[in-house]
Amino acid sequence: MIACVMLPYFAAEVARQNDPILNGMPLLLVKYGAKRSKVAAVSVEVAQASVTAGMSLSRARGLCPTAHLLSFDGDQMQTACDRLLRLLWDYTNRIELDEAAYPQTGVFYLDLGTLRDEDARYLGDQLQGLVQQQLNIEVSVGLASGKFPAYVAAAGHTGNVTLVPRHQEAAFVAPYATGLLPASKETARRLALLHIHEIGQLAALPREAVLSQFGREGKLLYALAQGLDSRPVKPHRMPETETVARWFDDPLVDRTRLDVIVHHLAEDLSLRLEERNAALHAVTVRIYLENEQVRANDLYLLRPIASSGSIARTIQQLIERIKLPKGVCGLEVCAAHLVPNIPRQLELFTHKPGRAQLIDLARVLAARHGSCFYEAAAEESESLLPERRFRLYKVDAS
Amino acid sequence: MNDDPSKRLQLTLWDVQKRWGQKSLDVLNTPSSVGDSTRISTGFAELDQVLGSGGIARGRITELLGIPTSGMTTLAHKLTASAQLEQGTAAYIDLSRTFDPDFAVRCNVSLERLLLVRPENVAQALEIARDLFKEGKLNLVLLDLVSASTASSNRNLGTNLGTMLRRLHEPLVKSGSAAVFLLLAPQPPPWQALDEYTHTRLLVERQTWLYQQRDVSGYRVQVTVLKDKAQPGERQVFLDLTFDDVVKGDGT
Amino acid sequence: MTRLWEVSELIAMEVDATGAPLRFRWREQVHPVEHIGKRWRVDLGWWHVHIWREHYKLATETGLLVIVYRDLLTGQWYLQRLYD
Numbered sequence: 001m002i003a004c005v006m007l008p009y010f011a012a013e014v015a016r017q018n019d020p021i022l023n024g025m026p027l028l029l030v031k032y033g034a035k036r037s038k039v040a041a042v043s044v045e046v047a048q049a050s051v052t053a054g055m056s057l058s059r060a061r062g063l064c065p066t067a068h069l070l071s072f073d074g075d076q077m078q079t080a081c082d083r084l085l086r087l088l089w090d091y092t093n094r095i096e097l098d099e100a101a102y103p104q105t106g107v108f109y110l111d112l113g114t115l116r117d118e119d120a121r122y123l124g125d126q127l128q129g130l131v132q133q134q135l136n137i138e139v140s141v142g143l144a145s146g147k148f149p150a151y152v153a154a155a156g157h158t159g160n161v162t163l164v165p166r167h168q169e170a171a172f173v174a175p176y177a178t179g180l181l182p183a184s185k186e187t188a189r190r191l192a193l194l195h196i197h198e199i200g201q202l203a204a205l206p207r208e209a210v211l212s213q214f215g216r217e218g219k220l221l222y223a224l225a226q227g228l229d230s231r232p233v234k235p236h237r238m239p240e241t242e243t244v245a246r247w248f249d250d251p252l253v254d255r256t257r258l259d260v261i262v263h264h265l266a267e268d269l270s271l272r273l274e275e276r277n278a279a280l281h282a283v284t285v286r287i288y289l290e291n292e293q294v295r296a297n298d299l300y301l302l303r304p305i306a307s308s309g310s311i312a313r314t315i316q317q318l319i320e321r322i323k324l325p326k327g328v329c330g331l332e333v334c335a336a337h338l339v340p341n342i343p344r345q346l347e348l349f350t351h352k353p354g355r356a357q358l359i360d361l362a363r364v365l366a367a368r369h370g371s372c373f374y375e376a377a378a379e380e381s382e383s384l385l386p387e388r389r390f391r392l393y394k395v396d397a398s
Numbered sequence: 399m400n401d402d403p404s405k406r407l408q409l410t411l412w413d414v415q416k417r418w419g420q421k422s423l424d425v426l427n428t429p430s431s432v433g434d435s436t437r438i439s440t441g442f443a444e445l446d447q448v449l450g451s452g453g454i455a456r457g458r459i460t461e462l463l464g465i466p467t468s469g470m471t472t473l474a475h476k477l478t479a480s481a482q483l484e485q486g487t488a489a490y491i492d493l494s495r496t497f498d499p500d501f502a503v504r505c506n507v508s509l510e511r512l513l514l515v516r517p518e519n520v521a522q523a524l525e526i527a528r529d530l531f532k533e534g535k536l537n538l539v540l541l542d543l544v545s546a547s548t549a550s551s552n553r554n555l556g557t558n559l560g561t562m563l564r565r566l567h568e569p570l571v572k573s574g575s576a577a578v579f580l581l582l583a584p585q586p587p588p589w590q591a592l593d594e595y596t597h598t599r600l601l602v603e604r605q606t607w608l609y610q611q612r613d614v615s616g617y618r619v620q621v622t623v624l625k626d627k628a629q630p631g632e633r634q635v636f637l638d639l640t641f642d643d644v645v646k647g648d649g650t
Numbered sequence: 651m652t653r654l655w656e657v658s659e660l661i662a663m664e665v666d667a668t669g670a671p672l673r674f675r676w677r678e679q680v681h682p683v684e685h686i687g688k689r690w691r692v693d694l695g696w697w698h699v700h701i702w703r704e705h706y707k708l709a710t711e712t713g714l715l716v717i718v719y720r721d722l723l724t725g726q727w728y729l730q731r732l733y734d
Contacts, residue, residue: 230694355510358487361533362513369526374514376499385692385701386654386731390499392514464734467714471653471734498654498731607709613687614709617733641652641733 001115002233004142004150005088005127008158010106011041013137014080015070028067029103030057040072041104053104077103080135084108085236087134089277089340091127096147096233100182107154109147111233114378117163124161144169146229152176152199169227174200181221187214199225241336242280244268251290251327258328259316265333266312273335279304281337283311285318288330295322303394304339310396311335362395371396438538438576441476441505442637445621449598450629453480454578456537457571458597458627463583469619469639470602474540474580475505481538481576482508488538489513489530491523494545504641520546521562528566531573540578560591567595599625608640616640652717658728661718671706671718676729681710692719705730 007013011029016022026045031038037057049064061067081097088095088110098107112123124141131139142153144164152173153162164172173180176199178191190213196202202210203225210218223229244265252258273279284298297318305311315333362373373395437453439446446453454460454477464470481488488511490497495516499509513536517523523541530539570577581589583601601622608616616639623633662675673682687707694701703719710716715733720726 355487357535358511358513361530361535364533365526365529368529369517369522372516372518372522372526374516376497376502376509376512376514378509385694386498386500387658390503390509392499395513465713466653467716467733469734494653496653496655496732498652500654501652604713607685607715614685614707614715617715 001112001120002144002147002150003110003112003120003124003127004144004147004154005106005108005110005131006140006142006151006154007084007106007131007135007137008140009042009044009047009104010080010137011072011077011103012043014077015073016043017080017136018076022068022070025068026064026066027070028057028060028064029070029072031072042067072103081106084131084135086277087130088127091123094233094235095340097236107151109150109233117165121161121163124163128161144172146227147231147233148182148224148229149173149227152180155180164227170203170225171227173225173227174198174203178202181224183221184217187217187221190214235339241334241338242269242272242276242278243332243334244272245330245332247288247330248328251329253327258319258331261331262315262319263308263312265331266315267308269311269333269335270306270308273306273338276338277340278338279306279340280311280335281339282335283314283318284334284336285315285322286330286332286334287319287322287324287328288332289324289326290329291326293326295324297321300337303396359395366395438477439480440473441480442473442635444635444637448623448633448635450626454576455597455628456574456576459567459570459577459579459592459595460598460600461579461581461585461592461596461625462600462602463581463585463624464602465583467617468583468602468604469617469637470580471542472505472639473600473602473621474542474578475502475507477576477578478502478512478538478540479506479508482511485511486537487511487513487535488540489515489527489536491515491517491527491539491541493517493520493523494542497542521558524562524566527577528569531566531569531575531577534573534575536573536575538576538578540580542580544580544582559588563591563595596625597627598623605636608638610640652731652733654731655729658719658730661727661729663718663720663727671708671727674718674727674729679712681712681714683708684711685709691722 012027015027015029025043026049027043028039028046028051029041031040039051039053039055039057039060041053042051042060046060046064046067049067051060051063051067081102084106085095085097085108088108092110092112094111096109098105098109101107110127112120115123120143124143128139128141131137138159140154140158141161142150142155142157142164143162144150144153145166146169149164149169149172153164156162156176178196178199178201179188181199181202183191191197191202196205202221205222207222210222214221246261246265252261280301281304282298282300284296286294286296288294299314299318301314305314311333359375362375366373371394374392375395376390376392378390436456438456439453440449462470462473478488478490490512492514493516497514502512503509515523515526517526520543523543523546527539527541530536566577579592583603585592601624603620603622605618605620607614608618619637619639621635621637659676664672664674666672670686671683673680675681685708687709689704689706692701692703692705700723702722704722705717705719707717708715716729717731718727718729721728
């Protein structure tokens with residue numbers, strides 16, 4: 001199940017939130033260039049005058065002379081985007097930002113895995129409520145088996161949560177304009193020339209005809225017109241890192257003392273990651289020696305970690321590989337390749353039945369025998385490839 | 399993370415549901431138990447009837463012998479599903495690394511209450527099984543040792559196998575769990591050390607294909623009870639295994 | 651029911667004039683095909699990671715019931731599932 005969370009006039013609304021005096025004004029956000037200035041985004045009032053993102057400033061001003069010009073603030077938008085992603089990462093770590101629509105419209109695709117319709121609807125309501133409450137921006141949510149029908153559901157029902165019933169995707173998208181398809185400018189022009197204005201019209205054509213007319217792009221558009229979209233959600237990654245460090249007035253030579261420091265650093269790092277709801281894939285350890293040398297080592301982990309115990313073990317592993325001929329003046333640990341940390345099942349219940357007991361047992365045995373314990377969960381239950389229907393997750397000792 | 403406890407609870411319930419399905423919330427409200435019965439149904443009434451215990455015995459070893467496409471894996475999955483009734487739990491020690499979650503689910507195996515283990519070798523598999531018996535929490539521990547019972551892998555087992563089996567037998571008897579060993583037929587020589595501990599030995603052999611509209615929809619299987627301490631004497635039963643078409647577009 | 655290989659096993663397949671499987675070698679044994687049941691194609695992800703396979707459900711004279719596929723991009727044959 002894919003959720004499309006759509007925030008129309010995203011950049012304009014963010015600008016208004018940061019400066020309430022702009023409320024009610026027709027806004028034109030501009031990317032000023034040395035030679036040419038372009039429209040980055042517009043408010044609803046300016047859009048009604050047929051001004052679109054990407055248009056030249058001069059043409060835009062001709063269409064809407066009363067628009068208030070504002071320099072597009074990329075940092076401000078990035079902050080708003082990050083804030084929204086942090087909210088959405090509570091639900092899934094597979095979230096894709098539609099770069100083509102950004103920043104005019106905020107379009108976020110969430111891969112929610114396998115869900116029943118009523119659960120999806122419930123979750124859609126939650127998502128909409130949460131985003132509207134936190135950002136004070138009108139949000140539409142579309143829910144469907146693929147990105148495109150979810151997008152159409154969100155775009156076609158502003159301010160609502162709309163679920164496309166399974167196997168009815170083709171019928172659902174049919175009456176909508178072909179403008180919603182991700183077609184190139186040239187393809188859009190040719191569709192208009194051929195008087196193909198609705199998605200259903202495209203879907204009704206023979207596949208071979210569409211392919212011969214529109215080539216490779218036609219293959220995708222034809223599938224989308226049938227309501228079929230198996231393009232995966234490409235997860236958005238956090239670019240930043242987290243670094244913790246300790247410096248010593250007297251160089252450390254005692255390894256026991258160094259181990260204690262390592263544990264403290266691991267706890268600090270784990271707390272930082274928890275605040276960001278993140279886990280790390282990569283760790284770099286830098287050791288500063290008293291002869292002003294720096295020794296470093298790094299490791300990329302196959303599975304992300306976030307607990308202080310796992311981080312401490314990784315740091316110790318890295319330190320063991322480094323020769324320390326002199327005393328240690330400083331120790332720096334950097335966590336990189338951060339990914340959202342999906343909440344694991346919390347022990348909310350006082351008794352330990354069935355599954356929870358099984359996982360506890362697995363963790364105890366994993367500590368003894370190593371990581372050869374797995375749990376299987378449904379992944380793409382209707383995939384045509386049997387190896388993709390389920391996924392095996394390792395149960396780690398922790 | 400959200401500080402509101404009710405929001406966290408809501409999110410956690412959502413997470414549980416998302417990962418393990420709505421049914422897992424029912425699991426979480428029902429304490430599990432190893433079970434009171436002394437046997438576990440094989441999942442086939444005809445086979446239960448010819449077994450002296452009326453199924454496979456708890457606290458004992460059952461051997462399933464067969465060759466590829468004999469039907470022994472299906473029988474193993476049905477046993478697992480049976481062991482998981484009334485919120486029971488099971489472990490599948492997959493030394494062959496060919497466990498198919500898709501078809502396990504079609505045999506009514508609950509993945510939520512199945513621990514999958516992929517050890518490196520026979521020794522580790524038996525060590526882990528022993529620990530699972532000592533914990534005493536599972537209804538069934540199934541060891542898929544088909545890959546371990548080939549001629550080449552048997553060369554490395556030596557005399558250690560007898561020792562390893564002896565070490566796991568006592569905890570098994572005390573545990574109340576059932577142990578099932580899947581092995582290639584005929585029983586490889588090193589594995590004859592299992593003989594003194596085996597309570598029930600079943601040989602599974604495919605007989606004929608079953609057709610549905612020119613497609614092989616399954617096959618008839620003969621299960622021979624070669625050994626049964628509860629009821630001595632060789633007996634046979636025939637079972638029809640058919641494979642349902644569940645996923646659209648998949649030729650299975 | 652079936653055994654599934656996470657990474658399907660490469661097999662050496664002999665085909666007839668129409669390209670249908672005749673016999674294959676798997677784990678040092680030759681398995682002549684007795685009956686071809688279902689046959690279907692999978693064509694996924696052409697814009698991303700293309701998976702294009704022709705699957706066959708085969709019963710062999712050696713008593714196996716398997717699903718094999720031919721990777722139509724490379725021409726190689728694989729054993730994906732074994733009914734057991």
